[in-house]
Amino acid sequence: MARQKPRIVMKFGGTSMAGIERIRNVAQRVLREAEAGNEVLVVVSAMAGETDRLVQLCREAAALHDSKEYDVVVASGEQVTAGLLAMTLQNMGAKARSFMGWQLVKASGVHGNARVDAVESALLDEALSGGTVAVIPGFQGVSDEGRLATLGRGGSDTSAVAIAAGLKADRCDIYTDVDGVYTTDPRIVPKARKLDAITFEEMLELAGVGAKVLQPRSVGLAMRENLPLRVLSAFEDVPGTRVVAELSGADMERNQIAGIAADRNEARLTLTNIADRPGTVAAVLSPLAEAGIGFDMVVHAATPSAESSDLTFTVPRSSLSQAQSVIEARKEEIGYGELLTDDGVAKVSIVGVGIRSNPQLAAKMFETLAEQRINLLAISTSEIKVSALVAEADIELAVRVLHTAFGLDSEKAA
Amino acid sequence: MARQKPRIVMKFGGTSMAGIERIRNVAQRVLREAEAGNEVLVVVSAMAGETDRLVQLCREAAALHDSKEYDVVVASGEQVTAGLLAMTLQNMGAKARSFMGWQLVKASGVHGNARVDAVESALLDEALSGGTVAVIPGFQGVSDEGRLATLGRGGSDTSAVAIAAGLKADRCDIYTDVDGVYTTDPRIVPKARKLDAITFEEMLELAGVGAKVLQPRSVGLAMRENLPLRVLSAFEDVPGTRVVAELSGADMERNQIAGIAADRNEARLTLTNIADRPGTVAAVLSPLAEAGIGFDMVVHAATPSAESSDLTFTVPRSSLSQAQSVIEARKEEIGYGELLTDDGVAKVSIVGVGIRSNPQLAAKMFETLAEQRINLLAISTSEIKVSALVAEADIELAVRVLHTAFGLDSEKAA
Numbered sequence: 001m002a003r004q005k006p007r008i009v010m011k012f013g014g015t016s017m018a019g020i021e022r023i024r025n026v027a028q029r030v031l032r033e034a035e036a037g038n039e040v041l042v043v044v045s046a047m048a049g050e051t052d053r054l055v056q057l058c059r060e061a062a063a064l065h066d067s068k069e070y071d072v073v074v075a076s077g078e079q080v081t082a083g084l085l086a087m088t089l090q091n092m093g094a095k096a097r098s099f100m101g102w103q104l105v106k107a108s109g110v111h112g113n114a115r116v117d118a119v120e121s122a123l124l125d126e127a128l129s130g131g132t133v134a135v136i137p138g139f140q141g142v143s144d145e146g147r148l149a150t151l152g153r154g155g156s157d158t159s160a161v162a163i164a165a166g167l168k169a170d171r172c173d174i175y176t177d178v179d180g181v182y183t184t185d186p187r188i189v190p191k192a193r194k195l196d197a198i199t200f201e202e203m204l205e206l207a208g209v210g211a212k213v214l215q216p217r218s219v220g221l222a223m224r225e226n227l228p229l230r231v232l233s234a235f236e237d238v239p240g241t242r243v244v245a246e247l248s249g250a251d252m253e254r255n256q257i258a259g260i261a262a263d264r265n266e267a268r269l270t271l272t273n274i275a276d277r278p279g280t281v282a283a284v285l286s287p288l289a290e291a292g293i294g295f296d297m298v299v300h301a302a303t304p305s306a307e308s309s310d311l312t313f314t315v316p317r318s319s320l321s322q323a324q325s326v327i328e329a330r331k332e333e334i335g336y337g338e339l340l341t342d343d344g345v346a347k348v349s350i351v352g353v354g355i356r357s358n359p360q361l362a363a364k365m366f367e368t369l370a371e372q373r374i375n376l377l378a379i380s381t382s383e384i385k386v387s388a389l390v391a392e393a394d395i396e397l398a399v400r401v402l403h404t405a406f407g408l409d410s411e412k413a414a
Numbered sequence: 415m416a417r418q419k420p421r422i423v424m425k426f427g428g429t430s431m432a433g434i435e436r437i438r439n440v441a442q443r444v445l446r447e448a449e450a451g452n453e454v455l456v457v458v459s460a461m462a463g464e465t466d467r468l469v470q471l472c473r474e475a476a477a478l479h480d481s482k483e484y485d486v487v488v489a490s491g492e493q494v495t496a497g498l499l500a501m502t503l504q505n506m507g508a509k510a511r512s513f514m515g516w517q518l519v520k521a522s523g524v525h526g527n528a529r530v531d532a533v534e535s536a537l538l539d540e541a542l543s544g545g546t547v548a549v550i551p552g553f554q555g556v557s558d559e560g561r562l563a564t565l566g567r568g569g570s571d572t573s574a575v576a577i578a579a580g581l582k583a584d585r586c587d588i589y590t591d592v593d594g595v596y597t598t599d600p601r602i603v604p605k606a607r608k609l610d611a612i613t614f615e616e617m618l619e620l621a622g623v624g625a626k627v628l629q630p631r632s633v634g635l636a637m638r639e640n641l642p643l644r645v646l647s648a649f650e651d652v653p654g655t656r657v658v659a660e661l662s663g664a665d666m667e668r669n670q671i672a673g674i675a676a677d678r679n680e681a682r683l684t685l686t687n688i689a690d691r692p693g694t695v696a697a698v699l700s701p702l703a704e705a706g707i708g709f710d711m712v713v714h715a716a717t718p719s720a721e722s723s724d725l726t727f728t729v730p731r732s733s734l735s736q737a738q739s740v741i742e743a744r745k746e747e748i749g750y751g752e753l754l755t756d757d758g759v760a761k762v763s764i765v766g767v768g769i770r771s772n773p774q775l776a777a778k779m780f781e782t783l784a785e786q787r788i789n790l791l792a793i794s795t796s797e798i799k800v801s802a803l804v805a806e807a808d809i810e811l812a813v814r815v816l817h818t819a820f821g822l823d824s825e826k827a828a
Binding site: 020023024054057058060061062063064065066068069070071072073075076077079080082083084086087088090091097098100102103146147148 | 434437438468471472474475476477478479480482483484485486487489490491493494496497498500501502504505511512514516517560561562
């Protein structure tokens with residue numbers, strides 16, 4: 001690209017677009033980026049509450065409604081905020097205009113849950129390189145048939161990333177009602193610290209286990225496109241968290257562990273005395289997968305001295321009774337003694353790119369939990385994550401002691 | 415056209431679209447027309463109050479706003495009702511879908527006040543001939559540049575007529591919160607009667623002098639396209655008023671006078687002692703026209719015995735002080751004695767195609783007013799209208815006695 005200026009995409013959520021005063025605040029932030037010498041494209045959500053209002057109207061109109069008509073109704077919320085932000089920017093002296101999703105965002109897939117296929121960039125390139133701020137309604141595009149299509153609830157993050165990728169933007173900034181990504185849930189650990197930087201993989205692992213700052217789909221897309229993100233507060237003028245492919249420079253100094261995640265949506269199943277022969281584990285887990293039940297933390301350590309052993313794994317707590325039925329219906333086929341269940345469990349995880357190269361981090365996690373006499377019911381490890389299943393009663397203690405042990409506590413907060 | 419079925423356009427205003435219950439009522443009326451064997455296209459307004467809400471948001475965002483962005487914001491109201499009506503019709507078992515203005519209504523002219531240039535009928539023809547009810551948001555289209563363009567407030571009547579003309583519809587039905595066109599304002603004359611039929615010309619004259627049932631622009635367009643209209647109640651299931659090019663059959667039996675109109679928005683100006691030479695009247699009225707002030711009821715009867723005379727005319731009451739300034743600034747150029755003004759006047763008119771062929775109708779009007787000792791300050795006549803300027807205090811009496819004299823009183827109402 002022969003562009004003179006950096007090109008950035010800024011995305012603002014519904015809370016930051018709720019009312020003209022807040023839209024004016026958003027416009028000021030946008031102006032600042034434009035005046036700093038960037039080409040700026042803004043992706044906006046509907047005003048907070050507006051999409052819910054429109055969805056409710058659809059439900060009242062027809063319990064089962066045509067998703068194409070649903071899209072026509074709900075897409076209007078972002079259309080309104082896009083027009084309002086463009087005129088607010090103009091009123092502050094900027095060159096700005098809105099572009100509708102149907103003018104340039106090609107979407108495909110299921111109506112109401114479509115994905116961005118392509119962005120017609122010629123029109124946008126012309127506007128951006130001429131110094132115009134482009135404002136685009138998030139969450140929508142145009143289908144192959146030429147009809148309005150929405151991307152599914154919360155899809156504005158993903159459309160911002162897709163638009164940024166399509167325009168070969170240098171960065172995509174997601175403005176939200178939190179000011180960044182934290183080392184853990186500050187409601188559990190008041191000393192949780194905001195991270196300056198985090199990798200895409202770490203972000204996905206943290207999101208997967210409960211840190212819901214960005215839509216996982218948008219993070220996955222940014223990772224594939226190698227598009228740096230930033231998570232920033234829409235309300236406070238403080239540095240946020242960069243989400244990047246690899247840590248470099250000063251970020252390398254960061255702790256090897258990025259954060260501690262806790263997930264209470266866990267239940268444990270144990271099948272006792274299963275036969276030690278090939279195919280037994282598959283006979284249990286395949287029917288669950290077919291039923292759409294995800295499983296995790298599979299522990300099956302056969303000992304050479306025994307002819308049978310136990311199989312333990314976890315499922316989402318909300319799927320426990322369904323998983324029980326699936327297994328009990330196949331008791332003879334599988335061959336097991338008893339089916340034991342426990343929904344009083346939770347999962348604590350350490351997440352960090354350092355784990356890959358340093359096995360001592362996992363050891364340190366287990367030692368730290370052992371010192372507190374926290375019993376480990378199951379363990380699973382991946383390249384950048386180590387998880388332990390513990391009694392739910394122990395989860396907050398586990399998070400706190402790990403947060404301290406891995407040097408994540410903030411020095412200032414109490 | 416080789417169409418099998420009659421094709422009709424139905425237009426519903428904001429009051430009839432205000433909430434899901436009312437939209438359901440609209441859907442039932444639409445279904446009835448479809449089941450009666452018609453091809454049906456529906457043009458909808460935004461829910462009552464919604465356009466005002468959106469306009470207010472624009473005003474708050476920027477006192478002087480870009481009309482292209484204004485269009486993006488306010489066009490959303492009709493988009494919502496179009497989607498909701500389409501899904502409601504589907505829920506009742508009908509084939510239905512919405513088409514957005516940007517998909518098929520080409521508009522040109524000023525943003526915020528555009529006019530319909532063309533309707534891309536291929537897509538609609540296919541849907542309608544296949545038995546699908548088409549729902550289109552009123553009041554909007556797409557500009558030459560491919561941007562949303564609105565037709566100006568109240569433009570849904572006009573877009574319904576333009577779409578009906580573009581599709582060569584057999585009829586356009588305007589559903590509104592009154593149940594038809596009346597012989598006069600029922601608030602003045604409780605015995606006012608609903609007309610079965612009225613001609614386009616009569617409708618324009620009645621609209622121009624205060625009977626605001628249809629946008630005059632939509633009536634003018636229907637007249638040029640020779641497209642029959644009907645005005646109907648959206649709430650009551652009663653016959654409305656047909657608006658047609660010429661009365662025929664039973665309608666011919668109708669009174670020669672269609673209705674009596676009253677207009678209080680009048681002010682009279684008199685210039686005394688103006689010179690009786692060519693160009694004096696133009697010297698007064700041309701500057702008014704240039705200033706955008708409409709004038710009416712010009713009376714300038716020079717008598718052979720005098721060298722000077724008076725010039726009297728009316729302007730809208732709201733323009734009176736502006737008109738005074740324009741004239742006083744040109745006092746020397748025009749040459750007159752005094753400028754007298756009176757804003758305590760009003761205009762009463764009889765409207766009917768019968769006037770064209772029967773000069774006795776005008777005579778009867780003057781006699782009727784004279785019997786009541788109502789003084790006539792000025793008179794103007796056209797092919798289908800006779801107007802008299804009277805003191806504002808006399809206007810209600812004038813309307814009542816003329817309504818009775820021309821046989822318009824209803825027999826049933828009190």
